Every structure is written in structure tokens, then in C-alpha cells.
Amino acid sequence: MTLPAPNSSDPLLDVARCTMRFGGLTAVSDLNLQVGANDLIGLIGPNGAGKTTVFNIITGVYQPTEGAISFGHQSIIGLRPNIIATKGIARTFQNIRLFPSMTVYDNVRAAFHLHVASGLSHALWRGRSFHAEEKSVEEQVMEMLDLFNLGRFRNAMAKSLPYGSQRRLEIVRALATRPKLLLLDEPAAGMNPTEKVELMKLIQFIKDKYRISVLLVEHDMQVVMGICERITVLDYGIKIAEGTPEQVRSDRKVIEAYLGEDHREAKPSAKQ
Amino acid sequence: MTEFLQQLINGLSLGAIYALIALGYTMVYGVLRFINFAHSDVFMVGAFVGYYSGPKVLQMFPNWPIVAGLCVLALAMAVCAALGIIIERLAYRPLRDRSKLTVLITAIGVSLFLEYAGQRLFGADPKSFKLLPSQNIPLFGGLVFSSNQLIVFVLTVVLLIGLRFIVFNTKIGTAMRAVSFNHHAAALMGINIDVVISFTFGLGSALAAAGGILYAQNYPSIDPLMGVLPGLKAFVAAVLGGIGNIPGAALGGLTIGIIETFVSGTRWSTYRDAIAFAILILILLFKPSGLLGTSQTEKV
Amino acid sequence: MKERWNFWTSRALLILAVAGLLTGCNKPQSPDPSAGGAGGAGVATDNVIKVGEYASLTGTEATFGQSSHNGTALAIDEINAAGGVLGKQIKLLYEDNQSKAGESAAIVLKLISRDKVAAVLGEVASGRSLEAAPICQQNKVPMISPSSTNPEVTKRGEYIFRICFLDSFQGAVLARFAKETLKATRVAILTDVRQPYSVGLAEFFRQRFVQDGGAVVAEQKYSGGDKDFNAVLTATKAADPQAIFVPGYYTEAGLIARQARQLGINVPLFGGDGWESPKLIEIGGAAVEGTYYSTHYSPEDQSPVVQNFVKKYQERYKETPDAMAALGYDSAMVLADAIKRAGSTEGPKIRDALAATKDFHGVTGRTMIDAERNASKPAVMVTIKDGKFKYVETLSL
Numbered sequence: 001m002t003l004p005a006p007n008s009s010d011p012l013l014d015v016a017r018c019t020m021r022f023g024g025l026t027a028v029s030d031l032n033l034q035v036g037a038n039d040l041i042g043l044i045g046p047n048g049a050g051k052t053t054v055f056n057i058i059t060g061v062y063q064p065t066e067g068a069i070s071f072g073h074q075s076i077i078g079l080r081p082n083i084i085a086t087k088g089i090a091r092t093f094q095n096i097r098l099f100p101s102m103t104v105y106d107n108v109r110a111a112f113h114l115h116v117a118s119g120l121s122h123a124l125w126r127g128r129s130f131h132a133e134e135k136s137v138e139e140q141v142m143e144m145l146d147l148f149n150l151g152r153f154r155n156a157m158a159k160s161l162p163y164g165s166q167r168r169l170e171i172v173r174a175l176a177t178r179p180k181l182l183l184l185d186e187p188a189a190g191m192n193p194t195e196k197v198e199l200m201k202l203i204q205f206i207k208d209k210y211r212i213s214v215l216l217v218e219h220d221m222q223v224v225m226g227i228c229e230r231i232t233v234l235d236y237g238i239k240i241a242e243g244t245p246e247q248v249r250s251d252r253k254v255i256e257a258y259l260g261e262d263h264r265e266a267k268p269s270a271k272q
Numbered sequence: 273m274t275e276f277l278q279q280l281i282n283g284l285s286l287g288a289i290y291a292l293i294a295l296g297y298t299m300v301y302g303v304l305r306f307i308n309f310a311h312s313d314v315f316m317v318g319a320f321v322g323y324y325s326g327p328k329v330l331q332m333f334p335n336w337p338i339v340a341g342l343c344v345l346a347l348a349m350a351v352c353a354a355l356g357i358i359i360e361r362l363a364y365r366p367l368r369d370r371s372k373l374t375v376l377i378t379a380i381g382v383s384l385f386l387e388y389a390g391q392r393l394f395g396a397d398p399k400s401f402k403l404l405p406s407q408n409i410p411l412f413g414g415l416v417f418s419s420n421q422l423i424v425f426v427l428t429v430v431l432l433i434g435l436r437f438i439v440f441n442t443k444i445g446t447a448m449r450a451v452s453f454n455h456h457a458a459a460l461m462g463i464n465i466d467v468v469i470s471f472t473f474g475l476g477s478a479l480a481a482a483g484g485i486l487y488a489q490n491y492p493s494i495d496p497l498m499g500v501l502p503g504l505k506a507f508v509a510a511v512l513g514g515i516g517n518i519p520g521a522a523l524g525g526l527t528i529g530i531i532e533t534f535v536s537g538t539r540w541s542t543y544r545d546a547i548a549f550a551i552l553i554l555i556l557l558f559k560p561s562g563l564l565g566t567s568q569t570e571k572v
Numbered sequence: 573m574k575e576r577w578n579f580w581t582s583r584a585l586l587i588l589a590v591a592g593l594l595t596g597c598n599k600p601q602s603p604d605p606s607a608g609g610a611g612g613a614g615v616a617t618d619n620v621i622k623v624g625e626y627a628s629l630t631g632t633e634a635t636f637g638q639s640s641h642n643g644t645a646l647a648i649d650e651i652n653a654a655g656g657v658l659g660k661q662i663k664l665l666y667e668d669n670q671s672k673a674g675e676s677a678a679i680v681l682k683l684i685s686r687d688k689v690a691a692v693l694g695e696v697a698s699g700r701s702l703e704a705a706p707i708c709q710q711n712k713v714p715m716i717s718p719s720s721t722n723p724e725v726t727k728r729g730e731y732i733f734r735i736c737f738l739d740s741f742q743g744a745v746l747a748r749f750a751k752e753t754l755k756a757t758r759v760a761i762l763t764d765v766r767q768p769y770s771v772g773l774a775e776f777f778r779q780r781f782v783q784d785g786g787a788v789v790a791e792q793k794y795s796g797g798d799k800d801f802n803a804v805l806t807a808t809k810a811a812d813p814q815a816i817f818v819p820g821y822y823t824e825a826g827l828i829a830r831q832a833r834q835l836g837i838n839v840p841l842f843g844g845d846g847w848e849s850p851k852l853i854e855i856g857g858a859a860v861e862g863t864y865y866s867t868h869y870s871p872e873d874q875s876p877v878v879q880n881f882v883k884k885y886q887e888r889y890k891e892t893p894d895a896m897a898a899l900g901y902d903s904a905m906v907l908a909d910a911i912k913r914a915g916s917t918e919g920p921k922i923r924d925a926l927a928a929t930k931d932f933h934g935v936t937g938r939t940m941i942d943a944e945r946n947a948s949k950p951a952v953m954v955t956i957k958d959g960k961f962k963y964v965e966t967l968s969l
Contacts, residue, residue: 059460085462099453102446110450111461112443177462275810278835282802396670397634398823400854408836418834491799492830493823493855495632501797536803542765542793544803 287529312503514565631671743776
């Protein structure tokens with residue numbers, strides 16, 4: 001498939017007027033969102049603003065109630081998650097969802113699934129091409145693990161890794177599906193300031209090295225403002241602002257939403 | 273001492289067959305979190321495939337009984353793999369998003385369907401299964417090892433190694449493990465859940481068929497209800513080993529087989545199932561997740 | 573086995589069709605005031621005498637039920653061909669209990685209350701005869717068990733008869749056989765605890781064998797339907813018996829023989845009439861060579877009544893009749909004889925005539941019904957040689 005040359009006016013991902021309702025609750029309302037090739041877009045908003053729901057709509061976990069989504073000029077509405085993954089969208093999870101009792105290597109290997117031709121019969125006969133392929137897969141997996149400083153954990157169970165490394169492993173696993181678009185769901189959650197700085201470098205590095213687009217949902221303003229080229233702000237499922245970090249930072253609605261959120265959050269924390 | 277060793281051999285060969293059946297229960301539980309009660313009837317179908325194809329295959333290889341035996345085994349495994357996949361496709365997949373109870377009751381329904389269809393198709397009276405002749409292999413001190421028991425050991429070990437290879441060294445095996453940990457995450461990694469589940473059913477059913485052939489070779493009277501009791505014991509073995517855990521199922525099968533055999537050899541022989549189940553309850557009281565199981569809280 | 577099944581179904585359909593034709597043809601002849609009036613209890617409206625039969629036509633003891641039923645059906649057709657009884661044709665209504673516990677009582681109740689049968693024939697297995705007996709007793713419908721050998725069966729009431737020998741007799745004969753023919757003094761017993769027949773026979777054998785100076789060195793138990801006997805046999809082997817008595821049914825006996833030989837147990841195995849089935853050889857294969865069992869008759873008996881029966885049975889079913897077939901045949905013949913002597917199809921009258929049966933010469937020997945409604949007759953010992961049943965000797969006490 002030959003894609004037209006990357007062009008910001010010709011988006012890779014185009015979410016058009018999407019609405020998601022769960023019974024009477026509208027989680028996302030009339031959302032428009034575009035991600036161009038090699039873009040790094042932030043999606044922010046207070047708790048419960050519908051950010052993760054947007055991710056679930058894009059990856060096919062939920063079917064939007066209304067609206068259209070296209071990826072590389074093809075509609076992906078109605079496709080199942082694994083098909084959407086093969087089209088080139090990968091994601092990480094807010095609460096880490098690694099395969100806990102599989103090794104670090106196998107976690108990444110599982111995601112390499114998509115690009116390996118040999119099926120079971122192939123594997124059982126263990127032909128030459130199988131060996132060659134296994135070898136190349138192993139090399140590629142190790143290359144990625146090394147690149148993200150996980151090589152030494154190769155045979156460790158994913159669940160035994162330190163928290164920060166688990167986050168990184170989840171990103172590597174997502175990258176192993178060779179996506180064109182990577183969705184990161186609060187990658188900075190639970191990280192200390194040093195780790196956050198490293199994460200920002202990592203995201204930038206991934207974007208440049210693999211020439212992919214990144215859509216980042218993040219709570220942490222420092223991270224988002226630090227690396228995103230454009231930012232979309234959601235509140236109660238509605239897009240309230242969009243623009244460069246500077247534009248968003250000074251937007252009155254955004255300040256209100258976050259101040260309001262401060263109020264909302266202040267109460268429970270005061271109780272504790 | 274001889275008696276003890278002989279009972280150990282008896283118990284291991286019986287347990288090996290339970291282990292083969294238990295693997296199917298545990299694998300399906302691993303990916304789908306439900307007990308496929310029709311599994312024990314797939315085991316029965318495996319034995320009947322051997323019963324009907326055996327004589328014809330033996331004619332094709334009159335001088336190579338072992339080759340004929342392996343052909344029959346392969347055929348039974350293939351037929352049952354297909355049967356398992358069809359059962360999943362027709363009975364369970366449409367209910368994938370329903371409550372577990374619905375699927376469980378459907379599984380019981382499928383089980384009864386296979387049993388009664390078997391009675392209609394094969395007849396309810398027991399058939400005598402003939403595949404390979406049996407020979408004794410005398411060991412030291414009056415200890416006897418029959419060729420049937422040897423076949424059970426060798427095949428079970430080969431199949432377990434094969435299974436281990438598939439699960440740990442192939443992409444479909446990796447995908448199976450991924451799905452068993454998290455459907456969602458696996459799907460988002462591009463793994464086709466349906467293919468993985470079909471494959472799991474096929475693999476488990478093929479192992480059940482192998483168990484069926486081995487069981488019939490050892491106890492050559494087969495009937496459409498022959499799967500019920502071994503199936504129940506294998507299910508117990510799977511729970512005992514830690515349901516969802518593959519080495520656990522193998523270990524559980526051997527444990528149940530050995531316990532059953534040792535109790536049978538005493539004057540409490542008629543209580544052997546009661547005693548085997550009592551031991552199960554005791555083990556589960558102290559180790560609720562089974563021998564090798566890890567307690568896992570399921571998050572959705 | 574497929575052939576057997578098809579053969580069987582087609583045969584059953586044929587019998588039904590023939591029975592239907594016969595009753596149809598006989599309709600015009602029905603004005604027979606004496607017979608019609610005497611019918612009294614329930615069968616008054618028809619010019620046929622309905623006889624019920626419950627049998628294990630499928631399931632684990634299917635060959636017993638099928639043989640027995642074949643014998644019964646053959647007898648009834650012969651009786652009808654010879655003009656029937658009391659000027660009426662006998663109509664056999666039969667049902668399958670699938671060799672399952674808990675089916676027979678319901679079947680017999682249905683035969684009695686809905687079909688109004690004059691008498692009931694069945695069953696082979698003592699356990700199932702015991703289920704049906706109380707129903708027959710309550711309804712005052714005579715029941716003849718062709719081959720249940722457990723003593724309890726006829727103790728259920730004065731309407732319950734049998735035409736085979738008792739397990740007390742069979743157990744004693746087997747004890748004598750073990751001691752005199754097998755020259756064994758140390759015997760192990762493997763009992764099927766689910767079958768009253770097996771438990772009873774084991775006990776009668778043990779009593780007599782010990783009384784005669786023998787020793788029972790091991791008593792192991794199993795449950796009917798078990799497949800794995802390696803454990804009980806290993807324990808039995810450790811007791812070093814000179815012979816092993818297996819008073820169970822043929823499926824388990826075949827499996828036990830096979831596994832015993834695999835474990836290197838080479839002493840003779842022997843059992844009772846529960847072994848009588850071609851399935852014993854099919855399942856046991858070479859392992860049952862040289863084993864023995866006691867039974868009710870042998871087709872090798874040269875007496876004309878036996879040879880006539882064997883010939884007719886072979887013509888019709890293309891196989892040699894076994895003891896169950898012979899007893900099934902005799903049960904119908906004894907019943908017809910009693911109805912003839914009673915001159916009535918009323919339950920109490922048939923019962924009295926049955927109780928008065930003396931010197932009835934059937935294919936299973938001279939049959940006399942005693943005060944306990946049991947029959948006493950000699951037993952036949954059979955062995956398996958070259959994959960075939962061979963007559964050994966006739967034994968009585």
C-alpha cells in the first residue's frame with residue numbers, strides 16, 4: 001500500500017463528530033480530532049473528561065454511537081480491535097496491562113505476532129525458513145529491548161519488573177506491532193520527576209526514530225506542555241479548546257475547567 | 273515393596289491419561305475462564321474414531337503395527353480437533369458475551385448431546401477396542417510393565433513436550449498465553465482472539481482424543497458414556513493442579529491416578545473415589561488455587 | 573457391531589409386524605365365548621393374551637437382554653404357530669431398560685397398568701428383577717425371571733418365579749469345581765459391589781469353599797462400569813492365590829482377565845453365568861483362554877429338545893443360542909404351559925398353575941418349581957478354548 005506523502009492537512013487519523021453514549025450518559029460528545037503523520041498530539045482534561053473513552057473508540061474496544069473515524073483514509077468503524085491493530089494503531093494502558101507471568105521477551109514477542117508469516121504447521125516442522133524467521137524475530141525483539149534498556153530483563157517475568165520498567169515495557173510491546181500511530185494512556189502516572197523527564201525524552205525519541213504519530217493522554221501538565229506540538233482539551237466529553245501549548249495554557253475555558261477540577265479534587269483530599 | 277512399585281506404575285499410567293484429558297480443561301479455562309464439560313465426550317469420540325478406523329489402518333500396514341497405531345492416533349486427534357473447533361464455533365462463540373452460567377449450562381447440554389448422539393450412532397452396548405496387541409515386559413522382582421503402559425508413558429511424555437513447545441515456542445502459543453492473561457490487551461496487540469480460542473479448543477480436543485485412544489488401548493471396552501468418569505476425574509485433576517495452569521494439570525492428573533490406585537489396592541477399594549475427592553478437598557482447603565496455581569484477581 | 577444393531581432392529585420390526593399381522597388375521601375368529609368370558613381381569617376385550625417383557629436390550633448387559641429376548645420371541649412365535657394358548661394368540665410387549673438401574677420398575681408399571689399384561693417376563697440381572705418384582709407382586713401379576721440367580725428375587729412375594737437355578741446352588745457348585753477340578757485351596761475373589769448378583773454369588777461361594785477346607789486369601793471389590801483393575805489385581809497378586817473367582821458380568825470379567833494377564837497373573841480365572849456372552853471373548857481376547865464359568869445349558873448337549881431349539885434359533889438369528897437365550901425361551905414356554913393349565917389369564921390362577929409346575933422339560937433341563945418358587949436344575953461348566961466356548965462338565969450337588 002502506498003500512502004500519500006505525510007501532510008498535516010491530510011490527517012493519518014481523523015475522528016469526525018464522534019459521540020459515545022452509555023445509556024443516558026454521554027461520555028464523548030461530537031468530538032473532532034485529527035492526528036497527522038509524525039504528529040505528537042496531547043489529549044488532556046480533568047478526571048472523567050472522556051479521554052480513555054476516546055482511546056477505546058479509536059482502538060475498536062467501543063463502537064461510537066455516532067460519527068466517523070478513518071485511519072489512513074479508510075474507515076475503521078466496526079472493525080475489531082485486532083484488525084485495527086493490524087492497520088497500525090497501538091496503545092498502552094492507564095493501568096498497566098502486561099502479560100504478567102510471561103517473560104519480558106515473550107511480552108514483546110506476542111506483539112510481533114502480526115509480522116510473522118509462519119503458522120503452526122510451519123513451527124512444527126521447524127523448517128529452515130522457520131528457524132531463519134525465529135532468529136530474525138529474536139534479533140528484532142532484542143534490539144528493541146536493548147534500545148529501551150530492558151535487554152537485561154529478557155527472561156524475567158513481566159510482573160517482577162520495577163514499575164517504571166513495566167511502563168517502558170508496555171510501550172515497547174506496543175511498538176512491536178509496528179504502529180503508524182501510538183496511543184499512550186497516562187504514561188507518566190506514578191512516576192517521579194526524574195522519571196518523567198526521561199519519559200519525555202523517550203516519547204520524543206520514539207517519534208523521531210520510528211517516524212510515527214503519537215497521541216498522548218496525560219494528566220501531568222509538565223509532560224504534556226513540554227513535548228506536545230498541539231493539544232486538545234476535553235471536559236465532560238466536550239472539546240473545549242485546541243491549539244499549541246501556549247494557546248491552550250492561556251485559554252480561559254481550560255483554566256476554569258482545571259480550577260473547577262481543583263475544587264472537585266480538593267474535597268476528597270481534604271477529607272483524608 | 274514390589275507391590276508398592278507395581279501400584280506406582282499402575283497409578284502413573286492411569287494418571288498420565290487423566291493428565292492428557294485435564295490439559296484440555298485447563299487450557300480452555302485459561303483462555304475463556306469456563307469449564308468445557310463436553311470435553312470428556314470429545315475423549316469418547318476419540319476412542320470411537322480409533323475403534324472404527326483401527327482395523328482399516330491395520331490392514332494398510334499389516335507388518336507395522338506401531339505405524340498403524342500412530343496413524344490411528346493422528347487421525348483421532350485430527351477428527352477431535354475439528355470437533356472441538358466446531359463445538360466452540362457453534363455452541364460457545366455465540367454466547368461469548370453472555371454470563372458464564374449460560375455458557376456452563378450450554379456446555380452441559382453439548383455434553384449430553386454428544387453422549388446421546390453417540391448412543392444413537394455407535395449403539396449403547398460396549399464395544400471391544402482392538403488396536404495393538406499387548407505384551408508383558410517383566411522387570412526385576414516380579415514387577416511387570418505392560419507394553420500398553422509403556423505406550424502410555426512414552427506418548428504422554430512426547431505429547432507434553434510437544435505441547436510445551438507449542439505453548440512456549442510458537443507464535444500461536446505466545447498468543448494463547450497472552451490471551452489467557454488479558455483478552456483486551458492481546459486484541460490490541462493485534463492478536464485475533466477467535467483464532468486463538470479455536471486453536472485452543474482444537475489442541476485440547478486433540479489431546480483428549482489421544483487420551484481416549486490410550487484409555488481404550490488399556491481398557492478395551494468402550495461405550496458412549498465412557499468419558500463421564502475419567503472426564504470428571506480429569507476435571508478434578510485440573511482443579512487440583514491449579515486450573516488454567518498447564519504443568520499443574522499434568523501434575524494433578526498423575527496425583528489423582530496415583531491416589532486412586534493406591535486406595536484401590538487396599539480393602540477400602542470401593543471408597544477410592546470418595547477418598548480421592550476428600551484429598552482434593554483437603555488440598556484445596558490449604559491451597560485454594562491448586563498445587564501450582566497462582567491466585568489471580570481478575571480485572572476487567 | 574453396526575451389523576448386529578441393524579440386524580437386531582430389523583428383526584424387532586419384523587417381529588412387531590408379524591405380531592400385528594397375526595392379531596389382525598385372528599380378529600374374525602374371536603367369537604369364542606368361553607375364552608372371552610374367562611379373560612376377566614383386564615384382557616377381556618381382546619382375543620390376544622398380552623405378555624410383558626422388560627429386558628436390557630442396550631447398555632452394558634445388552635447381550636444378555638438381547639439373547640434372552642430373542643429366545644422369548646422365538647418361543648412365543650412357536651406357541652402362536654401351534655395355535656396359541658386357550659385359543660388365543662400371545663402378544664409379547666417388550667421394552668428396553670438400557671441396562672440402567674431405576675428404569676425397570678417404571679417400565680413394568682406401565683406394562684401392567686396401561687397395557688394390562690397377563691404376566692411379565694424378565695430380567696436377567698438380579699438387581700433389575702428386584703426393582704420390578706414388588707410392582708408385579710402388588711398388582712398380582714405373575715412375573716417369571718428367566719435368569720436372575722440371586723435368592724432375594726423370589727422372596728419378593730408369591731407372584732415372583734424363576735426358572736433358573738439359584739446363586740446359592742451356583743456358588744456351591746463353583747466352590748466344588750474350584751476344589752475338585754482346579755485343585756485350588758487358595759482362592760481370591762473380586763466382587764462387583766454394585767450388583768446384588770455378584771455380592772450374593774461371592775458370599776455363597778465363600779461359605780461353601782471355606783466349609784470344604786479352602787481359604788479365601790484376598791477379597792477385592794470393584795464397581796460395575798470400572799475400567800481400571802490394575803490396582804485391585806496388583807493387591808490380589810500379592811496374596812498369591814491359586815485361582816481367582818470373578819462373580820461379575822462379562823464386560824468387567826473380560827477387562828479383568830486382560831489386565832490380570834498383563835500383570836503376569838497366570839492362575840485360572842473363573843466366574844458364574846454372568847460371563848455368558850460372546851463379548852467376553854471379544855473384550856478379553858487371548859486373556860480369557862483357559863478361564864471357566866458355570867451356566868445353565870450348553871448348545872453341545874445332544875438331547876433332541878436342545879438340538880431342535882439350537883437349529884430353530886440358528887435359522888432365525890444366524891447365531892448359536894447362549895444360556896440366556898435358552899432361559900428366555902424356557903421362560904415363555906413355562907408361562908404358556910401354566911396359562912394352559914390354569915385355563916385362564918387371571919393373575920392368581922396363572923400364579924397357582926406356575927407354582928404347580930412339575931417336570932417341565934425345557935432346553936435348560938428338567939424344571940421343577942419348588943415351594944419358594946425357584947427352579948432347581950443342574951449347572952454346566954464351560955471353558956474358552958481357541959476363542960470358542962467349550963463344554964467341560966455338568967455338575968450338581
